[in-house]
Amino acid sequence: MKLLVYGAGVCGSLFAARLHEAGVDVSLLARGERLASLRRHGVQLAEEDSPAVRRVPVPVVEHPADGHDLSGHDLSRYDLTCVLVRAHHVDAVLESLTGLDGDVLFLHNWAAGAEPLGAAIGHERVLLGFPPALAGGTMDGGVVRYRAANFMTSRVPMPIGEPDGRATPRLERIVREFRTAGINAKAEPRMDAWLRTHAAFEAPLGRAAYAAGGPVALADDPDAVRGMLRLMRHNLAAMPGPPVPRAFAALRSLPEGLLVALLRRFLRSPTVVRSGLSDTSPAAAAELDCLAEQIRAQAKVR
Template sequence: MKICVYGAGAIGGHLAGRLARGGAEVSLVARGAHLAAIQANGLTVQAHDGTHHSRPRASADPRDLGPQDAVIVTVKAPALPDVAAGIAPLLGPATAVAFVMNGIPWWYFLGQDGPHRDMRLPAVDPGGALESAIGLERTIGGVVYSASEVIAPGVVHSEHGNIRVILGEPDGRISDRAKAISAALEAGGMPSPVTPEIRLEVWAKLLGNLANGPLCVLTRRGVRDSFADPLLREAGRRSALEAQAIAASLGVALPDAHIERVSQSNMMHKPSILQDLELGRPMEIDGLFEMPLHLARLTGTPTPQLDLLVALAKQTARAAGLYPEIA
């Protein structure tokens, strides 16, 4: 299977290494020193099950790679306009595009039954560029659990074995194309269930992002260190409860067990949004934090703690020059 990973940073690099290990014909869209190292020396993934080396094709220009059977988009939300502008050369007549990302996806309400059916989300798809360039008919939703970090150009380190990529069609079908991508990932050692309830999985991941992301940005420490303070652990639990309420207001019932899982987290790994702050990279504040709060306001769901923590996280990002100033 011919698969391109669009955005080969930590997560994308890990997935590309898994796909190559499983026998897929892998290519990468990457940039900078990471791209140069992959082109020169290949891609190395250090994981719980060994060190995996591969030599995927890699370029900053999708035109060098040509049409694919599938594209897996793993960029951070601020880079999505670049994906919309550049993805066309990778798309054949039947190419599926799996968005394996954090936060509320651009397609969330498209085709969904309910009071918000077909509502667009310009904050995560400015000008409808992704809908126009890719379209709902090609789109597969995705959620990834993989505590990964680029520790040197061309080298990705994955912290532990609790990894998986969950895939699902926005309309709830268990499609052959989603199963094909899943099989390619699983052949390389990455568990990849296909679900009929991808929106539930989006919120299950977002629960953790909202519970620990703003707090870790403010403390500048990882989850385990931040949650060592009982008051901050309780704050994380309350944030998760508010996120659960937002999901419920949209018809997604997250079990209480998810709250306990998040509040008991002892993950040493720093959330990606904290890594971005430390490295001076664009931060996913809008997709991860602001969009869920926009949906809370849409449904009239009170979120007093998240409102405060997100406002403080934004100010932290502004102080670092990584988020727009208040007009």
């Protein structure tokens, strides 16, 4: 299978590097300074604060339909394009994918459903997914610094599914290819509901942490946590069906006081403190705003 990874941020770079090291025919799309850095050095990886940097020579392209990389490899056709960008960048990505062949797996925060994706590139090409919450790290210059327990080695599987929930041969093939490459993937028959549930939880959580200045500061403000929880409950109640995974139903059924206490403990946990919830960049805020707008739009449709 020939793959294109669209998005050379932390997750996209880690994803492409792991696939390349596993022997998969993969290319990484990047632009601007990131493209120049990747062409000079390859994907540079380092574990958290370690001074040791290793370089993975993933083929790089600037446009989806680029014909060849610097080594002369034909990069004009792909069996699968994996999109790993922030939600507010998806519209721009769709424009560049319209003339490209092959299936497209969208791996990112998304609460708008498959319809706008399929309307732009063809409904038959769309698959949905999400890299697990353990994915993450920071970009230090041109070096991706990641936690040792990143999503390539995580016990938390990467869910992938057809928009209509079918168990298709292409879905089985893609899951099998990722597993062979050492990526813990699984077929999720309710992928659209999974993404909506995640957004219903993630958007209030991320926006509250952003406003507070980080997860620990949010944990120290029980009133802010209570307001965040109520918005989560509102979002989940507005969904057309039950949450996926079912465990999220506890956010609607357990007593508010108990949930506030549990969420405050959760926000102080080492995994959360070192997660993307500490990201105060404008890009993080823009993605959270995009998710919140998608949730509001879906509630109006319902």
